[in-house]
Amino acid sequence: MKRVILKVGGSVLAKLPKNFYRTVVALKNANICDPIIVHGGGPEINQVLTKSHVESTFVEGLRVTTKEILHVAEMVMSGSINKQVVTNLKKAGGEAVGLSGVDGSLLEATPVDSSGNLGFVGRVSKVNESLLTLIMKQGMIPVISPIGMDDSGQHYNINGDMAASAVASALKGKLVFVSDIPGVMEIVDGNPIVHKKLAEQEIYKMIDSGVIYGGMIPKVRSAMNALSAGVEESMIINGLTPTDLKEYLEGNEVGTKITTGEVRHV
Numbered sequence: 001m002k003r004v005i006l007k008v009g010g011s012v013l014a015k016l017p018k019n020f021y022r023t024v025v026a027l028k029n030a031n032i033c034d035p036i037i038v039h040g041g042g043p044e045i046n047q048v049l050t051k052s053h054v055e056s057t058f059v060e061g062l063r064v065t066t067k068e069i070l071h072v073a074e075m076v077m078s079g080s081i082n083k084q085v086v087t088n089l090k091k092a093g094g095e096a097v098g099l100s101g102v103d104g105s106l107l108e109a110t111p112v113d114s115s116g117n118l119g120f121v122g123r124v125s126k127v128n129e130s131l132l133t134l135i136m137k138q139g140m141i142p143v144i145s146p147i148g149m150d151d152s153g154q155h156y157n158i159n160g161d162m163a164a165s166a167v168a169s170a171l172k173g174k175l176v177f178v179s180d181i182p183g184v185m186e187i188v189d190g191n192p193i194v195h196k197k198l199a200e201q202e203i204y205k206m207i208d209s210g211v212i213y214g215g216m217i218p219k220v221r222s223a224m225n226a227l228s229a230g231v232e233e234s235m236i237i238n239g240l241t242p243t244d245l246k247e248y249l250e251g252n253e254v255g256t257k258i259t260t261g262e263v264r265h266v
Protein backbone atom coordinates (compact mmCIF):
# COMPACT_ATOMS: atom_id res chain seq x y z
CA MET A 1 0.00 0.00 0.00
CA LYS A 2 1.16 3.55 -0.72
CA ARG A 3 2.66 5.45 2.19
CA VAL A 4 1.94 9.09 2.90
CA ILE A 5 4.27 10.81 5.34
CA LEU A 6 2.54 13.78 6.93
CA LYS A 7 4.86 16.21 8.65
CA VAL A 8 2.63 18.16 11.01
CA GLY A 9 4.37 21.35 12.06
CA GLY A 10 4.36 22.72 15.58
CA SER A 11 2.92 25.85 13.98
CA VAL A 12 -0.41 24.07 13.41
CA LEU A 13 -0.56 21.25 15.96
CA ALA A 14 -2.81 23.18 18.32
CA LYS A 15 -4.90 24.70 15.52
CA LEU A 16 -5.71 21.76 13.25
CA PRO A 17 -9.35 21.65 12.18
CA LYS A 18 -11.43 18.87 13.75
CA ASN A 19 -11.60 16.79 10.58
CA PHE A 20 -7.82 16.59 10.17
CA TYR A 21 -7.38 13.47 12.29
CA ARG A 22 -10.63 11.99 10.95
CA THR A 23 -9.29 12.34 7.40
CA VAL A 24 -6.03 10.60 8.40
CA VAL A 25 -7.87 7.74 10.12
CA ALA A 26 -10.28 7.36 7.18
CA LEU A 27 -7.33 6.88 4.81
CA LYS A 28 -6.02 4.06 6.95
CA ASN A 29 -9.35 2.38 7.65
CA ALA A 30 -10.39 2.43 3.99
CA ASN A 31 -6.99 0.98 2.98
CA ILE A 32 -6.42 3.94 0.66
CA CYS A 33 -2.91 4.45 1.96
CA ASP A 34 -0.76 4.04 5.03
CA PRO A 35 -0.34 7.38 6.78
CA ILE A 36 2.65 8.07 9.00
CA ILE A 37 2.80 11.22 11.07
CA VAL A 38 6.05 12.99 11.92
CA HIS A 39 5.41 15.99 14.14
CA GLY A 40 7.36 19.07 15.12
CA GLY A 41 6.93 21.21 18.18
CA GLY A 42 9.03 24.35 17.79
CA PRO A 43 6.52 26.79 19.36
CA GLU A 44 5.87 24.54 22.40
CA ILE A 45 9.61 24.10 22.95
CA ASN A 46 9.92 27.91 22.78
CA GLN A 47 7.21 28.32 25.42
CA VAL A 48 8.89 25.98 27.89
CA LEU A 49 12.31 27.57 27.29
CA THR A 50 10.88 31.05 27.79
CA LYS A 51 9.27 30.00 31.09
CA SER A 52 12.63 28.63 32.20
CA HIS A 53 14.37 31.87 31.04
CA VAL A 54 16.54 29.91 28.59
CA GLU A 55 17.43 31.77 25.40
CA SER A 56 17.39 29.91 22.13
CA THR A 57 18.75 30.85 18.72
CA PHE A 58 18.29 29.46 15.21
CA VAL A 59 20.70 29.10 12.30
CA GLU A 60 18.86 28.71 8.96
CA GLY A 61 15.80 27.35 10.75
CA LEU A 62 17.72 24.92 12.99
CA ARG A 63 17.72 25.44 16.76
CA VAL A 64 21.15 25.63 18.34
CA THR A 65 20.76 22.85 20.90
CA THR A 66 22.63 22.75 24.20
CA LYS A 67 22.29 19.80 26.60
CA GLU A 68 19.60 21.71 28.50
CA ILE A 69 17.65 22.57 25.33
CA LEU A 70 17.91 18.96 24.12
CA HIS A 71 16.33 17.85 27.38
CA VAL A 72 13.43 20.29 26.92
CA ALA A 73 12.96 19.39 23.23
CA GLU A 74 12.79 15.71 24.11
CA MET A 75 10.41 16.24 27.01
CA VAL A 76 8.05 18.39 24.96
CA MET A 77 8.07 16.45 21.68
CA SER A 78 8.52 12.81 22.74
CA GLY A 79 6.40 13.42 25.84
CA SER A 80 3.37 15.65 25.66
CA ILE A 81 3.05 16.38 21.93
CA ASN A 82 3.61 12.80 20.75
CA LYS A 83 1.04 11.41 23.16
CA GLN A 84 -1.46 14.15 22.33
CA VAL A 85 -1.27 13.26 18.61
CA VAL A 86 -1.78 9.56 19.46
CA THR A 87 -4.77 10.55 21.61
CA ASN A 88 -6.27 12.70 18.85
CA LEU A 89 -6.03 9.81 16.38
CA LYS A 90 -7.71 7.52 18.92
CA LYS A 91 -10.54 10.03 19.38
CA ALA A 92 -10.93 10.09 15.60
CA GLY A 93 -11.44 6.32 15.59
CA GLY A 94 -7.89 5.18 14.83
CA GLU A 95 -5.11 3.33 16.63
CA ALA A 96 -1.68 4.89 16.72
CA VAL A 97 1.72 4.08 18.17
CA GLY A 98 3.80 7.01 19.35
CA LEU A 99 7.56 6.65 19.11
CA SER A 100 10.54 8.90 19.12
CA GLY A 101 13.52 8.18 16.90
CA VAL A 102 15.21 6.76 19.99
CA ASP A 103 12.76 3.84 20.25
CA GLY A 104 13.88 0.73 18.40
CA SER A 105 16.64 2.86 16.79
CA LEU A 106 13.89 4.28 14.60
CA LEU A 107 15.98 7.31 13.64
CA GLU A 108 19.72 6.76 13.85
CA ALA A 109 21.41 10.14 13.92
CA THR A 110 24.72 11.88 13.41
CA PRO A 111 25.59 15.51 14.21
CA VAL A 112 24.37 17.82 11.46
CA ASP A 113 27.39 20.04 11.78
CA SER A 114 30.82 18.64 12.60
CA SER A 115 32.10 22.01 13.84
CA GLY A 116 29.83 21.64 16.86
CA ASN A 117 28.37 25.15 16.39
CA LEU A 118 24.81 23.83 16.43
CA GLY A 119 25.31 21.61 19.48
CA PHE A 120 23.19 18.47 19.67
CA VAL A 121 21.43 18.92 16.35
CA GLY A 122 21.27 15.74 14.34
CA ARG A 123 20.45 14.48 10.91
CA VAL A 124 19.02 11.04 10.22
CA SER A 125 21.58 8.52 8.99
CA LYS A 126 19.28 5.48 9.01
CA VAL A 127 15.59 4.73 9.48
CA ASN A 128 14.37 1.45 10.97
CA GLU A 129 11.84 0.76 8.24
CA SER A 130 10.92 -2.70 9.45
CA LEU A 131 9.69 -1.29 12.77
CA LEU A 132 7.41 1.11 10.89
CA THR A 133 6.19 -1.66 8.59
CA LEU A 134 5.41 -3.85 11.59
CA ILE A 135 3.30 -1.13 13.20
CA MET A 136 1.46 -0.39 9.96
CA LYS A 137 0.75 -4.09 9.38
CA GLN A 138 -0.97 -4.17 12.76
CA GLY A 139 -3.42 -1.58 11.46
CA MET A 140 -1.81 1.22 13.44
CA ILE A 141 -0.54 4.67 12.50
CA PRO A 142 3.05 5.46 13.52
CA VAL A 143 3.47 8.88 15.15
CA ILE A 144 7.11 9.97 15.24
CA SER A 145 8.82 12.55 17.44
CA PRO A 146 12.02 13.84 15.78
CA ILE A 147 14.61 12.95 18.41
CA GLY A 148 17.36 10.61 17.20
CA MET A 149 20.18 8.64 18.76
CA ASP A 150 23.67 7.58 17.69
CA ASP A 151 25.54 4.31 18.40
CA SER A 152 26.94 5.64 21.66
CA GLY A 153 23.47 6.47 22.98
CA GLN A 154 23.79 10.25 22.49
CA HIS A 155 20.42 11.82 21.64
CA TYR A 156 19.98 14.58 19.05
CA ASN A 157 17.36 17.20 18.33
CA ILE A 158 16.33 16.73 14.69
CA ASN A 159 14.34 19.27 12.75
CA GLY A 160 10.92 17.73 12.09
CA ASP A 161 11.05 18.48 8.37
CA MET A 162 14.40 16.69 8.04
CA ALA A 163 13.11 13.71 10.02
CA ALA A 164 9.98 13.47 7.83
CA SER A 165 12.10 13.67 4.68
CA ALA A 166 14.31 10.81 5.91
CA VAL A 167 11.28 8.65 6.73
CA ALA A 168 9.69 9.37 3.34
CA SER A 169 12.99 8.61 1.60
CA ALA A 170 13.33 5.28 3.40
CA LEU A 171 9.74 4.25 2.68
CA LYS A 172 9.52 5.85 -0.77
CA GLY A 173 6.22 7.39 0.20
CA LYS A 174 4.69 10.74 -0.62
CA LEU A 175 5.85 13.60 1.58
CA VAL A 176 3.37 16.25 2.70
CA PHE A 177 4.36 19.16 4.93
CA VAL A 178 1.33 20.46 6.81
CA SER A 179 2.11 23.97 8.01
CA ASP A 180 0.48 27.31 8.86
CA ILE A 181 0.74 28.89 5.41
CA PRO A 182 -1.03 28.10 2.12
CA GLY A 183 2.30 27.15 0.54
CA VAL A 184 5.51 28.92 -0.41
CA MET A 185 4.59 32.57 -0.78
CA GLU A 186 6.14 35.61 -2.40
CA ILE A 187 5.15 39.23 -2.78
CA VAL A 188 4.72 39.95 -6.49
CA ASP A 189 3.74 43.48 -7.58
CA GLY A 190 2.80 44.28 -4.00
CA ASN A 191 0.51 41.27 -3.59
CA PRO A 192 1.18 37.96 -1.86
CA ILE A 193 0.97 34.96 -4.17
CA VAL A 194 1.27 31.24 -3.43
CA HIS A 195 3.53 29.31 -5.78
CA LYS A 196 1.73 26.24 -7.08
CA LYS A 197 4.95 24.64 -8.24
CA LEU A 198 8.58 25.40 -7.51
CA ALA A 199 11.69 23.86 -9.00
CA GLU A 200 15.03 23.48 -7.28
CA GLN A 201 16.79 26.39 -9.00
CA GLU A 202 14.02 28.83 -8.10
CA ILE A 203 14.09 27.66 -4.51
CA TYR A 204 17.82 28.29 -4.14
CA LYS A 205 17.32 31.79 -5.53
CA MET A 206 14.45 32.44 -3.13
CA ILE A 207 16.60 31.36 -0.18
CA ASP A 208 19.47 33.58 -1.34
CA SER A 209 17.19 36.58 -1.77
CA GLY A 210 15.50 36.06 1.60
CA VAL A 211 12.04 35.32 0.16
CA ILE A 212 12.30 31.92 1.82
CA TYR A 213 13.57 32.30 5.37
CA GLY A 214 13.44 30.77 8.86
CA GLY A 215 11.48 27.54 9.26
CA MET A 216 10.70 27.43 5.53
CA ILE A 217 14.38 26.78 4.75
CA PRO A 218 14.60 23.27 6.27
CA LYS A 219 11.17 22.52 4.79
CA VAL A 220 12.08 23.23 1.16
CA ARG A 221 15.54 21.67 1.57
CA SER A 222 13.97 18.54 3.04
CA ALA A 223 11.41 18.44 0.23
CA MET A 224 14.20 18.57 -2.37
CA ASN A 225 16.34 15.97 -0.58
CA ALA A 226 13.41 13.59 -0.49
CA LEU A 227 12.85 13.97 -4.22
CA SER A 228 16.50 13.20 -4.95
CA ALA A 229 16.15 10.11 -2.74
CA GLY A 230 13.33 8.84 -4.94
CA VAL A 231 10.25 10.11 -3.12
CA GLU A 232 7.35 10.39 -5.53
CA GLU A 233 6.03 13.78 -4.44
CA SER A 234 6.90 16.57 -1.98
CA MET A 235 4.14 19.05 -1.12
CA ILE A 236 3.59 21.92 1.29
CA ILE A 237 -0.05 22.41 2.26
CA ASN A 238 -2.07 24.45 4.72
CA GLY A 239 -3.07 22.80 7.98
CA LEU A 240 -5.25 25.72 9.00
CA THR A 241 -8.00 25.06 6.48
CA PRO A 242 -10.41 22.16 6.93
CA THR A 243 -10.16 21.30 3.23
CA ASP A 244 -6.49 21.28 2.10
CA LEU A 245 -5.56 17.76 3.18
CA LYS A 246 -8.74 16.23 1.76
CA GLU A 247 -8.43 18.21 -1.48
CA TYR A 248 -4.82 17.09 -1.86
CA LEU A 249 -5.72 13.45 -1.25
CA GLU A 250 -8.48 13.70 -3.83
CA GLY A 251 -5.91 14.82 -6.39
CA ASN A 252 -6.84 18.49 -6.47
CA GLU A 253 -4.30 21.26 -6.74
CA VAL A 254 -3.52 22.80 -3.35
CA GLY A 255 -0.42 24.23 -1.71
CA THR A 256 3.02 24.18 -3.30
CA LYS A 257 4.46 21.22 -5.15
CA ILE A 258 8.25 21.03 -5.07
CA THR A 259 9.74 19.57 -8.21
CA THR A 260 13.21 18.68 -9.42
CA GLY A 261 12.39 19.82 -12.93
CA GLU A 262 12.96 23.02 -14.78
CA VAL A 263 11.26 26.28 -13.97
CA ARG A 264 8.30 27.92 -13.89
CA HIS A 265 5.55 29.34 -12.99
CA VAL A 266 3.14 30.49 -10.34
Ligand SMILES: Nc1ncnc2c1ncn2[C@@H]1O[C@H](COP(=O)(O)OP(=O)(O)O)[C@@H](O)[C@H]1O
Pocket residue numbers: 008009010011012040041042178179180181183184185186211212213214215216217219
Ligand atom coordinates in the same frame (compact mmCIF):
# COMPACT_ATOMS: atom_id res chain seq x y z
N1 LIG B 1 8.34 32.24 1.33
C1 LIG B 1 7.66 31.81 2.39
N2 LIG B 1 6.36 31.44 2.26
C2 LIG B 1 5.63 31.04 3.31
N3 LIG B 1 6.13 30.97 4.59
C3 LIG B 1 7.42 31.32 4.79
C4 LIG B 1 8.23 31.75 3.70
N4 LIG B 1 9.47 32.01 4.18
C5 LIG B 1 9.42 31.79 5.48
N5 LIG B 1 8.20 31.38 5.87
C6 LIG B 1 7.85 31.09 7.27
O1 LIG B 1 7.88 29.69 7.46
C7 LIG B 1 6.90 29.37 8.44
C8 LIG B 1 6.66 27.88 8.42
O2 LIG B 1 7.78 27.23 9.01
P1 LIG B 1 7.71 26.80 10.53
O3 LIG B 1 7.32 27.95 11.40
O4 LIG B 1 8.96 26.08 10.87
O5 LIG B 1 6.46 25.84 10.46
P2 LIG B 1 6.18 24.37 10.96
O6 LIG B 1 6.08 24.45 12.46
O7 LIG B 1 4.87 24.08 10.32
O8 LIG B 1 7.28 23.49 10.49
C9 LIG B 1 5.74 30.25 8.06
O9 LIG B 1 4.83 30.46 9.09
C10 LIG B 1 6.45 31.56 7.65
O10 LIG B 1 6.61 32.40 8.76
Ligand SMILES: CC(=O)N[C@@H](CCC(=O)OP(=O)(O)O)C(=O)O
Pocket residue numbers: 008009010011039040041042043045061062063065073121122146157158159160161215
Ligand atom coordinates in the same frame (compact mmCIF):
# COMPACT_ATOMS: atom_id res chain seq x y z
C1 LIG C 1 17.05 21.09 15.28
C2 LIG C 1 15.71 21.74 15.34
O1 LIG C 1 15.54 22.87 14.88
N1 LIG C 1 14.72 21.05 15.91
C3 LIG C 1 13.40 21.56 16.06
C4 LIG C 1 12.47 20.40 16.34
C5 LIG C 1 11.03 20.80 16.32
C6 LIG C 1 10.53 21.17 14.94
O2 LIG C 1 11.10 20.87 13.92
O3 LIG C 1 9.35 21.82 15.02
P1 LIG C 1 8.53 22.51 13.85
O4 LIG C 1 8.10 21.44 12.96
O5 LIG C 1 7.42 23.12 14.58
O6 LIG C 1 9.42 23.51 13.16
C7 LIG C 1 13.34 22.59 17.22
O7 LIG C 1 14.03 22.45 18.20
O8 LIG C 1 12.51 23.52 17.11
